[in-house]
Amino acid sequence: MASQQQLCVIEGAKVLMVGAGGIGCELLKTLALSGFTNIHIIDMDTIEVSNLNRQFLFRKSHVGQSKAKVARDAVLRFRPQISITPYHANVKDSDFNVDFFKQFNVVLNGLDNLDARRHVNRLCLAADVPLVESGTTGFLGQVTVHVKGKTECYECQPKPTPKTYPVCTITSTPSKFVHCIVWAKDLLFAKMFGDKNQDNDLNVRSGDASSSSEHAEDVFERRKDEDIEQYGRRIYDHVFGYNIEVALSNEETWKNRNRPKPIYYRDILPEEQSQQNGNVDKICATDDPSSVSAMISLGLKNAQDVWSLIENSRIFLEALKLFFAKREKEIGNLSFDKDDQLAVEFVTAAANIRAASFGIPLHSLFEAKGIAGNIVHAVATTNAIIAGLIVIEAIKVLQSDTKNYRMTYCLEHPSRKMLLMPVEPFEPNKSCYVCSETPLTLEVNTQRSKLRDFVDKIVKAKLGMNFPLVMHGAALLYEVGDDLEEDMVANYAANLEKVLSELPSPVTGGTMLTVEDLQQEFSCTINIKHREEFDEEKEPDGMLLSGWTQASPVVKNEKAPIGNGGSTSNALPAVQLDAEDDDELEVLPVGTDTVPAGKKRKLAGSSNATTSGTSSVADETRNHKTQEVLDDDDDDVVMLGDGNSDSSKKRKLL
Amino acid sequence: MDGEELTEQETALYDRQIRVWGVDAQRRLSKAHILVSGMKGTVVEFCKNIVLAGVGSLTLVDDRLVTEEALSANFLIPADESVYDGKSIAELCCDSLKDFNPMVRVSVERGDLTSFGGDFYNKFDVVVVSCCSLAAKKLINEKCRKLSKRVAFYTVDCRDSCGEIFVDLQNYAYSKKKLDETVECRLQYPSFEEAIAVPWRALPRKVSKLYFAMRVIERFEQVEGRNPGETSIADLPGVLKLRKELCEAHSLNESQIPDALLERLVTATREFPPVCAVIGGILGQEVIKAISCKGEPLKNFFFFDAMDGKGIIEDITKPVHLKPSSFGERGVISL
Numbered sequence: 001m002a003s004q005q006q007l008c009v010i011e012g013a014k015v016l017m018v019g020a021g022g023i024g025c026e027l028l029k030t031l032a033l034s035g036f037t038n039i040h041i042i043d044m045d046t047i048e049v050s051n052l053n054r055q056f057l058f059r060k061s062h063v064g065q066s067k068a069k070v071a072r073d074a075v076l077r078f079r080p081q082i083s084i085t086p087y088h089a090n091v092k093d094s095d096f097n098v099d100f101f102k103q104f105n106v107v108l109n110g111l112d113n114l115d116a117r118r119h120v121n122r123l124c125l126a127a128d129v130p131l132v133e134s135g136t137t138g139f140l141g142q143v144t145v146h147v148k149g150k151t152e153c154y155e156c157q158p159k160p161t162p163k164t165y166p167v168c169t170i171t172s173t174p175s176k177f178v179h180c181i182v183w184a185k186d187l188l189f190a191k192m193f194g195d196k197n198q199d200n201d202l203n204v205r206s207g208d209a210s211s212s213s214e215h216a217e218d219v220f221e222r223r224k225d226e227d228i229e230q231y232g233r234r235i236y237d238h239v240f241g242y243n244i245e246v247a248l249s250n251e252e253t254w255k256n257r258n259r260p261k262p263i264y265y266r267d268i269l270p271e272e273q274s275q276q277n278g279n280v281d282k283i284c285a286t287d288d289p290s291s292v293s294a295m296i297s298l299g300l301k302n303a304q305d306v307w308s309l310i311e312n313s314r315i316f317l318e319a320l321k322l323f324f325a326k327r328e329k330e331i332g333n334l335s336f337d338k339d340d341q342l343a344v345e346f347v348t349a350a351a352n353i354r355a356a357s358f359g360i361p362l363h364s365l366f367e368a369k370g371i372a373g374n375i376v377h378a379v380a381t382t383n384a385i386i387a388g389l390i391v392i393e394a395i396k397v398l399q400s401d402t403k404n405y406r407m408t409y410c411l412e413h414p415s416r417k418m419l420l421m422p423v424e425p426f427e428p429n430k431s432c433y434v435c436s437e438t439p440l441t442l443e444v445n446t447q448r449s450k451l452r453d454f455v456d457k458i459v460k461a462k463l464g465m466n467f468p469l470v471m472h473g474a475a476l477l478y479e480v481g482d483d484l485e486e487d488m489v490a491n492y493a494a495n496l497e498k499v500l501s502e503l504p505s506p507v508t509g510g511t512m513l514t515v516e517d518l519q520q521e522f523s524c525t526i527n528i529k530h531r532e533e534f535d536e537e538k539e540p541d542g543m544l545l546s547g548w549t550q551a552s553p554v555v556k557n558e559k560a561p562i563g564n565g566g567s568t569s570n571a572l573p574a575v576q577l578d579a580e581d582d583d584e585l586e587v588l589p590v591g592t593d594t595v596p597a598g599k600k601r602k603l604a605g606s607s608n609a610t611t612s613g614t615s616s617v618a619d620e621t622r623n624h625k626t627q628e629v630l631d632d633d634d635d636d637v638v639m640l641g642d643g644n645s646d647s648s649k650k651r652k653l654l
Numbered sequence: 655m656d657g658e659e660l661t662e663q664e665t666a667l668y669d670r671q672i673r674v675w676g677v678d679a680q681r682r683l684s685k686a687h688i689l690v691s692g693m694k695g696t697v698v699e700f701c702k703n704i705v706l707a708g709v710g711s712l713t714l715v716d717d718r719l720v721t722e723e724a725l726s727a728n729f730l731i732p733a734d735e736s737v738y739d740g741k742s743i744a745e746l747c748c749d750s751l752k753d754f755n756p757m758v759r760v761s762v763e764r765g766d767l768t769s770f771g772g773d774f775y776n777k778f779d780v781v782v783v784s785c786c787s788l789a790a791k792k793l794i795n796e797k798c799r800k801l802s803k804r805v806a807f808y809t810v811d812c813r814d815s816c817g818e819i820f821v822d823l824q825n826y827a828y829s830k831k832k833l834d835e836t837v838e839c840r841l842q843y844p845s846f847e848e849a850i851a852v853p854w855r856a857l858p859r860k861v862s863k864l865y866f867a868m869r870v871i872e873r874f875e876q877v878e879g880r881n882p883g884e885t886s887i888a889d890l891p892g893v894l895k896l897r898k899e900l901c902e903a904h905s906l907n908e909s910q911i912p913d914a915l916l917e918r919l920v921t922a923t924r925e926f927p928p929v930c931a932v933i934g935g936i937l938g939q940e941v942i943k944a945i946s947c948k949g950e951p952l953k954n955f956f957f958f959d960a961m962d963g964k965g966i967i968e969d970i971t972k973p974v975h976l977k978p979s980s981f982g983e984r985g986v987i988s989l
């Protein structure tokens with residue numbers, strides 16, 4: 001039980017919880033049991049069926065209701081005397097400003113996305129309120145403490161960039177099932193059912209681009225009076241047959257690769273050439289578009305089964321037909337949604353047919369859905385453990401027990417006998433652009449890139465600002481806000497379309513820009529460096545931000561990544577699990593291959609750590625970093641350094 | 655498995671966890687029968703976890719009536735006293751747990767666990783006991799071991815901000831992923847009685863101090879005829895005396911069991927809810943592993959102390975004299 005002194009700080013504390021999902025439910029319960037009496041909780045989400053296996057404060061009858069409000073009511077049943085204030089809202093709303101944050105003694109995050117985590121980090125820094133950050137995925141989890149000036153902030157270490165793939169891997173040379181999923185979801189599905197005006201690389205990379213582009217011009221358009229069966233077969237032959245032939249014609253590509261096999265409808269389903277398959281009208285008695293399913297109309301029941309090429313081909317054609325027959329109104333406006341059964345069926349089938357063509361093993365709909373939807377793996381036990389650890393750290397923070405702050409990793413496989421591994425927190429990173437004032441550098445072609453590119457691709461996407469303001473010296477180039485004069489709005493809109501060097505206050509090599517977010521009360525300086533050329537493949541933004549963040553990797557597929565999580569810290573390496581789900585937190589420690597460049601871990605005093613790679617934090621299989629074993633009698637010491645010993649930090653692992 | 659399919663309802667509800675442990679494991683879970691006794695904070699956490707995971711059935715044993723102490727770390731008992739109505743703690747918890755997951759059968763058994771016979775234990779796949787005496791732990795563990803089928807046995811206790819789990823899976827086979835392969839492994843567990851009989855000097859040098867401290871407290875309660883957890887600061891001198899005797903008998907330096915640690919364990923009568931959550935979570939994970947036979951289970955003690963934040967596994971087993979080559983790390987035999 002807590003000591004008298006602990007009880008005193010607990011009872012007097014005002015706590016803000018961000019997130020009422022998997023960790024949030026467990027955390028609210030544990031806070032209430034531990035004696036906390038004044039808790040505010042923010043969550044914009046409503047309850048879904050797939051939450052119920054772990055978010056134990058919710059019942060089936062609550063589906064559709066606010067998580068924050070239902071969680072409050074459930075906890076009050078066993079602790080009616082405490083005060084819980086729920087907000088069914090987005091933590092990024094302007095109501096939750098620095099003044100709002102200042103009223104709390106500590107902020108506890110149980111969030112599911114990188115964006116919101118960064119936002120809360122900045123508000124906590126601006127309001128000078130300690131933050132306890134957390135994340136889980138499967139059996140892995142972590143808890144970190146961020147106290148301004150004392151420990152690193154959430155953004156002190158660059159977050160692993162969301163997983164993205166080179167365009168040509170997706171369009172021409174897939175080698176893994178996930179490449180086929182990305183192709184099916186972001187290219188084919190988008191082309192068939194999404195916004196026709198969007199750029200789409202579906203038909204690129206042939207040896208002879210001009211001939212194919214002409215062919216591609218209207219191939220996806222359903223011709224007047226074209227029978228839906230005929231249309232489906234034509235699309236099938238085009239994307240799985242013709243496009244593969246085009247790709248094969250580029251001999252250079254296949255020198256060191258297995259050549260794919262074009263797949264044509266007539267070879268897979270010869271007996272169905274003329275007859276109708278499936279029966280749209282008979283099976284879909286209901287008009288509810290969300291219940292339309294190709295699996296049902298073809299009598300396939302088990303989402304765990306891996307379908308044959310023939311079955312996938314039938315599903316593909318049936319799903320395509322159903323979209324046109326039952327959901328025609330939505331065509332042109334659809335974007336992939338993991339909860340859209342028909343969309344998942346279409347993408348699964350298309351990815352599998354493509355996989356078959358490239359000799360990649362096929363997958364079940366259940367698996368394909370997980371990959372396509374970036375579904376987070378989540379179990380109740382890890383969330384409960386992590387919530388317990390958050391409360392333990394929160395109590396230390398409330399007592400300002402600085403020397404005992406720990407970041408703790410919850411591991412799936414024991415490392416040096418430990419399943420729960422505490423590590424001393426890092427000091428703030430002096431070059432962090434968020435919590436220190438170190439400027440960033442941007443390489444950009446100032447005669448070609450527009451202010452809009454800078455605002456969208458750098459200020460919003462990279463720096464995570466919501467209400468940005470861009471200044472050159474005293475000149476305001478751009479700002480966002482509700483209370484702007486009309487002429488200013490027009491002025492800013494005009495600026496957005498201007499090339500940087502042609503702005504009223506020209507931005508050229510050597511310019512120093514100040515970028516601010518008024519809500520986050522956060523600003524940073526960016527030094528501009530002019531550069532003529534950028535590699536389209538590797539630097540698709542046409543800009544390169546450095547100083548803190550890693551160079552942005554190549555790629556297409558903006559949607560899949562939205563990397564959520566990001567690890568909360570990286571004392572131990574973090575692997576990005578590009579999860580993007582309703583509720584959960586992902587993030588996780590593990591996997592030494594993502595240790596920031598040059599860092600080296602020294603593990604000490606344990607008999608089972610060896611240099612042969614048995615002991616890494618969690619993932620034994622990919623430990624290819626050096627580990628040095630020190631012999632130390634009583635304390636386990638982990639050293640993290642830059643490789644040269646004088647700059648290495650020493651920390652104790654308790 | 656026997657090919658029974660999960661229902662659509664189960665697939666939707668368990669979607670996120672099936673992605674962690676697979677359909678096979680989920681099927682095995684849905685057929686597992688669990689018995690728990692001692693409905694304090696840690697066991698309550700465990701019950702929540704295992705009911706959410708979707709086990710077949712859960713049977714609760716705790717005939718006590720609600721007291722203020724019983725409420726302290728128990729979120730299954732509503733504050734509204736009008737629902738108590740002479741019900742035992744187990745019955746009140748049962749009502750709440752049923753609500754968590756309608757697919758799990760939750761029920762209550764009245765009576766004293768130590769008086770139940772083999773027929774009773776034979777109905778279960780997993781037995782978890784908490785807040786019970788040293789003698790009761792040994793006895794129930796032996797009853798489980800005498801059955802023809804393998805019943806997984808666990809004890810769990812939290813005192814102050816410390817927690818302990820003991821695991822006996824007897825002779826246990828499981829599969830684990832090693833690189834890209836799945837390998838079959840086998841573990842041999844000692845019973846509780848065998849484990850705590852291992853001479854302290856035969857244990858590795860750095861065994862958790864909590865292991866020794868818990869044994870001292872356990873013995874103290876037995877010698878003094880106390881109920882589990884029924885100690886106070888007034889008992890400290892007696893406990894320190896017992897520590898001296900035990901350390902002498904085992905040739906262990908008394909400093910291995912610090913005064914401050916024993917003082918914490920003796921004084922605190924209530925559980926610390928964050929530690930209940932941590933220990934209940936680890937125990938939940940271990941039981942899920944044991945039922946699904948997937949992943950390496952812990953052998954055979956787990957300790958957590960919020961003071962240092964470490965969650966440590968200790969293997970307290972009599973050293974086996976076999977050719978070392980037939981054993982992998984920590985006594986794992988690869989089949």
Ligand SMILES: [Zn+2]
Pocket residue numbers: 152153154155156157428429432433434435436
């Ligand atoms: Zn920072």
